[in-house]
Amino acid sequence: xxxRHSWVEDPLVLDQLAGAETLLVAVLGxxxxxxxxxxxxxxxxxxxxxxLLVLLAARCGPxxxxxxxxxxxxxxxxxxxxxxxxxxxxxxxxxxxxEPSIQATFGPLVAxxxxxxxxxxxxxxxxDFPAPLRRALTxxxxxxxxxxxxxxxxQGYVPITEHxxxxxxxxxxxxxxxxxxxxxxxxxxxxxxxxxxVTRMGxxxxxxxxxxxxxxxxxxxxxxxxxPPGADLRDGVYTLPVIYALSGPPTEERKxxxxxxxxxxxxxxxxxxxxxxxxxxxxxxxxxxxxxLGDWLANARxxxxxxASSGPDDAIRSLQNLTIWLARESxxxxxxxxxxxxxxxxxxxxx
Amino acid sequence: MYDVVVIGAxxxxxxxxxxxxxxxxxxxxxDRLAFPRAKTCxxxxxxxxxxxxxxxxxxxxxGIPVRGIRLVHRETMESTVExxxxxxxxxxxxxxxxxxxxxxxxxxxxxxxxxxxxAAARGLIRDGSRVTGIVIETPSETxxxxxxxxxxxxxxxNARFFQNQRRPRPFPAVxxxxxxxxxxxxxxGDYLEFYFPLLTDGRVLSAYGWVFPDGATRANVGVGVVRxxxxxxxxxxxxxxEFVSWLVATDDRFSHAELCSPMxxxxxxxxxxxxxxxxLLTVGDAAGIAxxxxxxxxxxxxxxxxxxxxxISRSPEDAHRVYEESLRDRFPQVHRLRHSIASVHSQPWxxxxxxxxxxxxxxxRTGRALKRSLLDVPPARTPLDLIxxxxxxxxLATIRTDLKPIIGRLPALTGELVHAMMADPESDVGWCxxxxxMVRGGLVCHEPFLTxxxxxxxxxxxxxxxxxxxxxxxxxxxxxxxxxxxxxxLSLLIADSVNVEILAMAFELSQPWxxxxxxxxxxxxxxxxxxxxxxxxxxxxxILDELFQAAAFVGIPNGARVYRGPVATVxxxxxxxxxxxLAREQFAxxxxxxxxRVPAKLRTYLEEILSLAARPRMNTPRENSxxxxxxxxxxxxxxxxIT
Numbered sequence: 001x002x003x004r005h006s007w008v009e010d011p012l013v014l015d016q017l018a019g020a021e022t023l024l025v026a027v028l029g030x031x032x033x034x035x036x037x038x039x040x041x042x043x044x045x046x047x048x049x050x051x052l053l054v055l056l057a058a059r060c061g062p063x064x065x066x067x068x069x070x071x072x073x074x075x076x077x078x079x080x081x082x083x084x085x086x087x088x089x090x091x092x093x094x095x096x097x098x099e100p101s102i103q104a105t106f107g108p109l110v111a112x113x114x115x116x117x118x119x120x121x122x123x124x125x126x127x128d129f130p131a132p133l134r135r136a137l138t139x140x141x142x143x144x145x146x147x148x149x150x151x152x153x154x155q156g157y158v159p160i161t162e163h164x165x166x167x168x169x170x171x172x173x174x175x176x177x178x179x180x181x182x183x184x185x186x187x188x189x190x191x192x193x194x195x196x197x198v199t200r201m202g203x204x205x206x207x208x209x210x211x212x213x214x215x216x217x218x219x220x221x222x223x224x225x226x227x228p229p230g231a232d233l234r235d236g237v238y239t240l241p242v243i244y245a246l247s248g249p250p251t252e253e254r255k256x257x258x259x260x261x262x263x264x265x266x267x268x269x270x271x272x273x274x275x276x277x278x279x280x281x282x283x284x285x286x287x288x289x290x291x292x293l294g295d296w297l298a299n300a301r302x303x304x305x306x307x308a309s310s311g312p313d314d315a316i317r318s319l320q321n322l323t324i325w326l327a328r329e330s331x332x333x334x335x336x337x338x339x340x341x342x343x344x345x346x347x348x349x350x351x
Numbered sequence: 352m353y354d355v356v357v358i359g360a361x362x363x364x365x366x367x368x369x370x371x372x373x374x375x376x377x378x379x380x381x382d383r384l385a386f387p388r389a390k391t392c393x394x395x396x397x398x399x400x401x402x403x404x405x406x407x408x409x410x411x412x413x414g415i416p417v418r419g420i421r422l423v424h425r426e427t428m429e430s431t432v433e434x435x436x437x438x439x440x441x442x443x444x445x446x447x448x449x450x451x452x453x454x455x456x457x458x459x460x461x462x463x464x465x466x467x468x469x470a471a472a473r474g475l476i477r478d479g480s481r482v483t484g485i486v487i488e489t490p491s492e493t494x495x496x497x498x499x500x501x502x503x504x505x506x507x508x509n510a511r512f513f514q515n516q517r518r519p520r521p522f523p524a525v526x527x528x529x530x531x532x533x534x535x536x537x538x539x540g541d542y543l544e545f546y547f548p549l550l551t552d553g554r555v556l557s558a559y560g561w562v563f564p565d566g567a568t569r570a571n572v573g574v575g576v577v578r579x580x581x582x583x584x585x586x587x588x589x590x591x592x593e594f595v596s597w598l599v600a601t602d603d604r605f606s607h608a609e610l611c612s613p614m615x616x617x618x619x620x621x622x623x624x625x626x627x628x629x630x631l632l633t634v635g636d637a638a639g640i641a642x643x644x645x646x647x648x649x650x651x652x653x654x655x656x657x658x659x660x661x662x663i664s665r666s667p668e669d670a671h672r673v674y675e676e677s678l679r680d681r682f683p684q685v686h687r688l689r690h691s692i693a694s695v696h697s698q699p700w701x702x703x704x705x706x707x708x709x710x711x712x713x714x715x716r717t718g719r720a721l722k723r724s725l726l727d728v729p730p731a732r733t734p735l736d737l738i739x740x741x742x743x744x745x746x747l748a749t750i751r752t753d754l755k756p757i758i759g760r761l762p763a764l765t766g767e768l769v770h771a772m773m774a775d776p777e778s779d780v781g782w783c784x785x786x787x788x789m790v791r792g793g794l795v796c797h798e799p800f801l802t803x804x805x806x807x808x809x810x811x812x813x814x815x816x817x818x819x820x821x822x823x824x825x826x827x828x829x830x831x832x833x834x835x836x837x838x839x840x841l842s843l844l845i846a847d848s849v850n851v852e853i854l855a856m857a858f859e860l861s862q863p864w865x866x867x868x869x870x871x872x873x874x875x876x877x878x879x880x881x882x883x884x885x886x887x888x889x890x891x892x893x894i895l896d897e898l899f900q901a902a903a904f905v906g907i908p909n910g911a912r913v914y915r916g917p918v919a920t921v922x923x924x925x926x927x928x929x930x931x932x933l934a935r936e937q938f939a940x941x942x943x944x945x946x947x948r949v950p951a952k953l954r955t956y957l958e959e960i961l962s963l964a965a966r967p968r969m970n971t972p973r974e975n976s977x978x979x980x981x982x983x984x985x986x987x988x989x990x991x992x993i994t
Contacts, residue, residue, distance in 0.1 A: 120873035
């Protein structure tokens, strides 16, 4: 059993996941052997977070959903992989999950085409879903593309507000998590209020996930990230820790940080990155981001506790485990900020 | 009582005044300054603007002629030159000092019968929901001036104007531009020069510099900046200083240059101050219709003033609606940019700051699209316009109309690019529809062709073609020595946003079309990827082949299934010819005597569209390219459509 899924305590869900993996192979094979450029989608190194969220959310409903459930799970993973294929092209990433990326192996053109294929493969799986779920899917797809575009359009814009960044996070990441939860719980015929609560929890978890990703980019090490930290800063993508660090009175540090950010746009000098990260820390960017993460996780846990009666214990516990993992990946204020790098270096089980 | 009161006597206002008077309206123009008056501006008139000025009935302007645009990358010093396209017989732009131009335009307006009053507008008079006049303040008194229509031509910098009456504005002015005059330069030449991407050591990303000729030994040098974290004016001055120093240090033409006129600044329009409402029309920079790339606004100011006058003359009660519609037709970016908070950041040339490779790559469709926008290229005829059959043109018009709202829904940046790509005469858009209609036209058939489902399917096919075109902008391999960030990012933004729209459309179709379309789209990209990675077959050929097969399928009615085979072969030949156009390579279609075994009428139609596709290419093929042999396709492999 894949140790990546050790946070899932529900054996039925793990069984279903195995079924989903089989379906994924069949879908990508299209009646034949999967093509070489789909090896990344099939990779067992993936955390399969979105499919697992679909399956766990379905446990919160009274009915046992039919084959549509596995299809929904696989579809969301395919959508996620499609975005990874395309992201790696733009980022010129040579490595993904410890293996050569598709764009490095086959070139950007083939990787781009393969990514688009994955999107339509996901759509094929959902072609006979009821109309409201199809509409939810398309809306989430539109949100995804708008979020991406917005992030690109805002690159290099230092005065980006917290509101704008939250919107980008919601559109490009959290909506997909929300959709996963929504599909699962709807297919299990849950009551309306449960659907709302589960979907909201999914959105919340998605926001947390993105924030953790953003934090990791700044405080991770080359070992844990597989690349040097600060890629977002070089791209001009200013995430919440940066935005928090820049809010507040115009001190000398704030001015230095703005200068560093501007200079990083042309020249990604590692020393400038280090000093920028240090300035973010001094300005309280990380502390405040961690506090925000803590708030969001508390909300997610609150929703989960209210769902305790809706689903079997081990399903609810699995989702609780997910929030705990997300919390661990951040640094709550109690943790010594000087040692956060050290804790990252140790904690690689979920990377 | 006046028919029209125009607030602002700049180009937009004068255009409204002149054309309004010529159409018999009683026009009053107010401006708080006496004319002639100085105005900070790039002073550049594109050929489009020159054509609009000619419509004021003036002889050719006295100014410095310019032939086009030169784009320079400041770090690599690579440059690309694009000559202006032709507008109404003229392809020369002109540099004319605004003081002279504006004074001349206003005089023409007054000569046509408009009255001018030096006064500041203080507020609007309303009657219910309708604007019925304005309050003006002359040096001596305050007056209420009733009018059937008010035209607001107040320019880009008057955000606080009408403060209590304008709609809440989500975003302040787009940016600032400043300029200085230099003398002692060597001849600048006759191109408008734009310098990208960054002007200083990384301080500002979203800015450009310009060098315009101003006589044999002078130059007009300036900087345009989009909102940054710092306050505008100080930054601008420093940027201009640095840019000028850089020119003096690196450009031989400037080695002896010195300042002859101090810096003056003005805001760049890009976001509307006021939208039109009953009794009130907004024109020019105030309507935010400047070129989204360069901020150049004179051409659109003149045209919008003209459109406003025409709308008021045609339908005084409803002028604002007529005007808005004609504005949207003329300036598609109005609709997209107007209500998007992100519109400022979607200004495409922000992306150009990093995505410069797009402009420099000759094969990039996105780059061609961006250049078309920069140069304000007029709509051109495509080969499809030459098809004489009414039914085909109707089908094309229908599908183009269906595409509009979909493109309109795209995020602003992507929408701009897609719109520009579609306006390229070599664009693929329309060929699937044309082929399907030609096939249908060649066969006697009583089934209606453009049913609701068929329209959607054809629209989806055109969109899939767009996505394919965007993908084919991606480089085959990454070159570590040169950045291709622009090509990759823009191409994937387009692909991803349009894919999502295709899916939305497919998911709304009823079965079996829903399943067919999703499976088909998947197949297109799968085949293209596999073909490229496995057998080295060009991806755009594969995509076009698949699309034309599908179009043939849509076109052939059920009763004529027997012709599917030969038509499929023609589809592939068409794909070969089209792929040659786009790839600027010479593809030799395998000899296939396709156009036989079909009825005579169908044969004529098929030969017609093939010959259109085989017309001499607009782009010259790459040098020394040997013809590439493309494979003969197997039998038709479309997804099974359960009918």
